[in-house]
Amino acid sequence: MDLLIAAAARALASGDPLAALNRVALRDDPPALALRGIAMAQLGDLGRATALLRRAARGFGPGQPIARARCAVAEAEIAFVSRDLAWPEAALEAARATLEARGDQSNAAHARTLQARRQLLVGRIGEAERTLAGLDPASLPAASRAACELVAAGIALRRIDTKAARVALDRAGIAAREARIPALVAEVEAAARALDTPSxxxxxxxxxxxxxxxxxxxxxxxxxxxxxxxxxxxxxxxxxxxxxxxxxxxxxxxxxxxxxxxxxxxxxxxxxxxxxxxxxxxxxxxxxxxxxxxxxxxxxxxxxxxxxxxxxxxxxxxxxxxxxxPPVENRHAGLLALLADGEAWSSSALAIALGASSRTVQRALDTLARAGKVQSFGRARSRRWTVPSVPGFPTVLLLPGPLPSD
Structure with missing residues (x-):
């Protein structure tokens, strides 16, 4: 790895995408394309980021399976953030298996955490627990450790186990501050507020x-x-x-x-x-x-x-x-609870998370839009839905998941 690539990778690891782009913005070799893609994802241009990662994966070719697997994991993370729940889980599982088999335990752990986060999002709590059980957070870098503990806290919140959730969030906060990534610290603080907000x-x-x-x-x-x-x-x-x-x-x-x-x-x-x-x-x-x-x-x-x-x-x-x-009675409370995470959702992703038909979800979104409770941007397949603001609206008890005794 040349010095510019190494410096760009260190900048991305510390949450500084602009510094990374300053080093590789004019390069089109596969490592630079991959780093540019990750930098664009951190800056919020997810479409451009996905295109760059796919170009990088093609450039690495079958002779570099670890690099291709890392690109697949990065693309899966972008799909998760953009709530593209139709992105194939099998591709992420294959990438994780490749990384584990070839000794890249850090990125394999990141892939496993990402799998657990997706399973948690769609209410597959038991699967998320089993996925997370294969990780030893103490052996992970600070950023990965924080992400792992955030998933553990999310599982505890869905199980309504507040003691376990507080312990996991405390550990996540320590790891996030150790990683010195402001966005990660903010994510932990936002998760912790669920414990102090009427549910x-x-x-x-x-x-x-x-x-x-x-x-x-x-x-x-x-x-x-x-x-x-x-x-x-x-x-x-x-x-x-x-x-x-x-x-x-x-x-x-x-x-x-x-x-x-x-x-x-x-x-x-x-x-x-x-x-x-x-x-x-x-x-x-x-x-x-x-x-x-x-x-x-x-x-x-x-x-x-x-x-x-x-x-x-x-x-x-x-x-x-x-x-x-619920503190807010609404016919479509479950839908609003998912949108309350602040991310932009497609109607198809909402349907997957709720276990409902796309048409049912679309009718509900249209009703909520007429009432001014949700808003959309984009058209056709690129249309995304967000919620302007739902003061005091909790998510934990309304998100997909089992009853506490299940």
């Missing part, structure tokens, strides 16, 4: 109050019967019931919980579950059927008894009944 509302006895994520963790560890409007499930102790695919039953359960210990009027239940404005006998019959289904779903968690005015929850044990709700 949910507690609704009980006709009152509500905000909860930090640590408060949510304590609530989930209690004996209360929790109607979780963030994950659309019901929890009591170690028992978790998901109603994510049964919205009518969940709406009834939430209405009954908000009225507890009193009963919920039939008209209220019909409005909440079916949106009925004018109640007739067919609505009442349907309500009886759905209440029967909810009784069966609840099993031993609680009973539902009929009253003169409607229905009421009756618990087998001396438990409280509470509703855990």
């Amino acid at each position: 949910a509302r507690l609704i009980a006895g006709g009152r509500e109050r905000p909860l930090l994520l640590e408060d949510v963790e304590n609530l989930l560890a209690s004996e209360a019967l929790i109607i979780d409007a963030c994950r659309h499930g019901i929890r009591a102790g170690d028992v978790t019931l998901s109603l994510a695919t049964r919205p009518v039953l969940f709406a009834l359960a939430r209405a009954l919980a908000e009225a507890w210990p009193a009963d919920a009027a039939r008209r209220t239940l019909l409005q909440r579950a079916f949106g009925a404005r004018h109640v007739d006998e067919s609505h009442r019959a349907r309500l009886r059927v759905e209440i029967g289904r909810l009784r069966a779903a609840l099993g031993n968690l609680a009973k539902i008894t009929a009253t003169k005015n409607g229905f009421a929850l009756k618990l087998h044990h001396q438990r409280a009944v509470v509703v855990l709700a």
